[in-house]
Amino acid sequence: xxxxxxxxxxxxxxxxxxxxxxxxxxxxxxxxxxxxxxxxxxxxxxxxxxxxxxxxxxxxxxxxxxxxxxxxxxxxxxxxxxxxxxxxxxxxxxxxxxxx
Amino acid sequence: xxxxxxxxxxxxxxxxxxxxxxxxxxxxxxxxxxxxxxxxxxxxxxxxxxxxxxxxxxxxxxxxxxxxxxxxxxxxxxxxxxxxxxxxxxxxxxxxxxxxxxxxxxxxxxxxxxxxxxxxxxxxxxxxxxxxxxxxxxxxxxxxxxxxxxxxxxxxxxxxxxxxxxxxxxxxxxxxxxxxxxxxxxxxxxxxxxxxxxxxxxxxxxxxxxxxxxxxxxxxxxxxxxxxxxxxxxxxxxxxxxxxxxxxxxxxxxxxxxxxxxxxxxxxxxxxxxxxxxxxxxxxxxxxxxxxxxxxxxxxxxxxxxxxxxxxxxxxxxxxxxxxxxxxxxxxxxxxxxxxxxxxxxxxxxxxxxxxxxxxxxxxxxxxxxxxxxxxxxxxxxxxxxxxxxxxxxxxxxxxxxxxxxxxxxxxxxxxxxxxxxxxxxxxxxxxxxxxxxxxxxxxxxxxxxxxxxxxxxxxxxxxxxxxxxxx
Numbered sequence: 001x002x003x004x005x006x007x008x009x010x011x012x013x014x015x016x017x018x019x020x021x022x023x024x025x026x027x028x029x030x031x032x033x034x035x036x037x038x039x040x041x042x043x044x045x046x047x048x049x050x051x052x053x054x055x056x057x058x059x060x061x062x063x064x065x066x067x068x069x070x071x072x073x074x075x076x077x078x079x080x081x082x083x084x085x086x087x088x089x090x091x092x093x094x095x096x097x098x099x100x
Numbered sequence: 101x102x103x104x105x106x107x108x109x110x111x112x113x114x115x116x117x118x119x120x121x122x123x124x125x126x127x128x129x130x131x132x133x134x135x136x137x138x139x140x141x142x143x144x145x146x147x148x149x150x151x152x153x154x155x156x157x158x159x160x161x162x163x164x165x166x167x168x169x170x171x172x173x174x175x176x177x178x179x180x181x182x183x184x185x186x187x188x189x190x191x192x193x194x195x196x197x198x199x200x201x202x203x204x205x206x207x208x209x210x211x212x213x214x215x216x217x218x219x220x221x222x223x224x225x226x227x228x229x230x231x232x233x234x235x236x237x238x239x240x241x242x243x244x245x246x247x248x249x250x251x252x253x254x255x256x257x258x259x260x261x262x263x264x265x266x267x268x269x270x271x272x273x274x275x276x277x278x279x280x281x282x283x284x285x286x287x288x289x290x291x292x293x294x295x296x297x298x299x300x301x302x303x304x305x306x307x308x309x310x311x312x313x314x315x316x317x318x319x320x321x322x323x324x325x326x327x328x329x330x331x332x333x334x335x336x337x338x339x340x341x342x343x344x345x346x347x348x349x350x351x352x353x354x355x356x357x358x359x360x361x362x363x364x365x366x367x368x369x370x371x372x373x374x375x376x377x378x379x380x381x382x383x384x385x386x387x388x389x390x391x392x393x394x395x396x397x398x399x400x401x402x403x404x405x406x407x408x409x410x411x412x413x414x415x416x417x418x419x420x421x422x423x424x425x426x427x428x429x430x431x432x433x434x435x436x437x438x439x440x441x442x443x444x445x446x447x448x449x450x451x452x453x454x455x456x457x458x459x460x461x462x463x464x465x466x467x468x469x470x471x472x473x474x475x476x477x478x479x480x481x482x483x484x485x486x487x488x489x490x491x492x493x494x495x496x497x498x499x500x501x502x503x504x505x506x507x508x509x510x511x512x513x514x515x516x517x518x519x520x521x522x523x524x525x526x527x528x529x530x531x532x533x534x535x536x537x538x539x540x541x542x543x544x545x546x547x548x549x550x551x552x553x554x555x556x557x558x559x560x561x562x563x564x565x566x567x568x569x570x571x572x
Contacts, residue, residue: 017366019182056175056371062379065153068117071124073138079241080134082144089133090231090238093184098230098313098347 006035103297108255113280114288115158121247122149133240141245143187155247158279160388163221165277168203176372185228195369198222207269217254260324272396283456307341323348407437422459429465462494471499483556512559524549
């Protein structure tokens with residue numbers, strides 16, 4: 001199984017999706033490092049898996065379902081205590097315009 | 101050139117559960133910000149989702165109500181994107197193995213029935229809510245993790261009006277199915293649209309624009325009409341429609357570009373490792389199917405075919421589940437559905453105020469049926485019934501008590517009625533002459549005069565009989 005070619009433009013694309021800003025040089029360095037990692041994982045391709053169904057979970061049984069009964073969670077104070085920035089009753093983030 | 105609009109709608113509907121999709125936080129609307137949160141819906145490290153069984157049941161019910169084919173084993177996937185109201189950095193959704201596919205919804209448009217395809221119905225979680233202030237935006241995560249169904253419609257709609265009608269019908273179905281409260285104002289029923297134009301007769305689809313934030317029936321029609329006109333103008337000027345996402349600005353009455361195709365999201369979907377496959381086996385589906393309430397279309401048809409209600413009345417009475425329930429209960433108690441339908445339509449509906457699934461109906465089925473029985477028995481006239489109705493509305497009083505209190509009695513004494521009739525004829529000799537000469541339409545005038553003299557208390561059938569005898 002041939003992995004994707006990891007080049008500078010793919011690294012920059014993934015970095016943008018991940019909201020990462022890379023310095024000059026970092027993209028090239030990461031392209032090399034990521035290519036090595038992907039190559040390593042690509043060794044799995046040598047195995048014959050034609051008769052093995054694709055598996056996304058270790059736990060193969062069906063999903064357990066929960067009863068629809070409310071339970072108290074965290075207080076607002078507890079929830080906001082984790083936040084780097086708080087404004088009034090909520091999590092503060094830099095002002096933005098809705099784009100969705 | 102003449103263009104044809106092609107519209108497909110995506111609806112996000114909140115499922116009527118008490119708790120969120122993957123945690124036990126309450127979904128109650130209107131709580132103070134960030135008071136219905138826990139490590140799971142805040143996206144704190146190490147917290148794991150556990151599926152709400154009721155959400156699954158309601159999603160399956162939605163799929164069945166829209167005649168979809170259910171997938172016995174479906175999977176959840178992570179949809180990755182960055183947004184301030186999405187604490188985990190991904191939304192748990194379904195991607196290539198959704199809960200259900202290939203359904204349809206029949207919609208009445210322009211007097212004909214149009215079948216609109218449903219591509220898929222899948223489950224996902226909602227994001228939080230943002231409030232924007234000067235220089236800062238504030239995130240409330242009470243809504244984060246609330247269970248939704250996304251209902252993706254086929255691009256079968258051809259006008260803004262058709263799209264609005266589809267949405268109304270879909271909302272009615274979800275409300276009657278008991279899966280969603282239909283509350284657009286509170287955001288529990290939201291709509292995005294894909295719109296494109298193509299030369300009439302052309303099979304190939306034109307470039308589509310995704311339209312966001314069209315969250316009222318009025319907006320939907322206006323936003324789509326505007327977008328269709330905008331694309332038409334671009335094409336007429338020899339230009340090309342750009343594939344992009346646009347938002348509806350209600351204040352300015354225009355759609356505005358939010359992002360272009362180049363900036364389009366790449367969501368990097370992958371299977372959600374924290375949730376095993378969702379299994380809905382035949383027994384589960386059969387159980388949900390057996391508890392699926394009657395849907396509005398079937399109800400309308402039954403009202404007409406079995407209860408003898410007019411098509412128009414059936415339409416009006418199935419406008420809200422609570423109104424339909426009141427009518428059915430009262431019709432059963434009273435026994436004459438068509439008469440009851442007329443009364444509910446003309447009197448009761450005036451006082452009904454609906455808010456999503458809630459409805460304030462200030463009179464009970466028992467009161468309405470009891471009132472009409474008094475009319476049937478000849479105890480009061482139809483006109484007096486309206487007077488009595490005004491007194492029982494908003495109270496729990498029995499109509500019989502009000503009739504006794506007001507001293508209302510329908511006059512069915514033929515002697516009394518005849519005396520009034522004779523007086524009315526004597527007062528109107530010219531009309532009486534014309535009637536005897538063959539102007540039959542004047543009979544209504546005399547009946548009206550007698551009813552006026554008796555303040556509506558005379559038995560109309562007797563008045564008619566007596567007048568026929570005296571003037572015939």
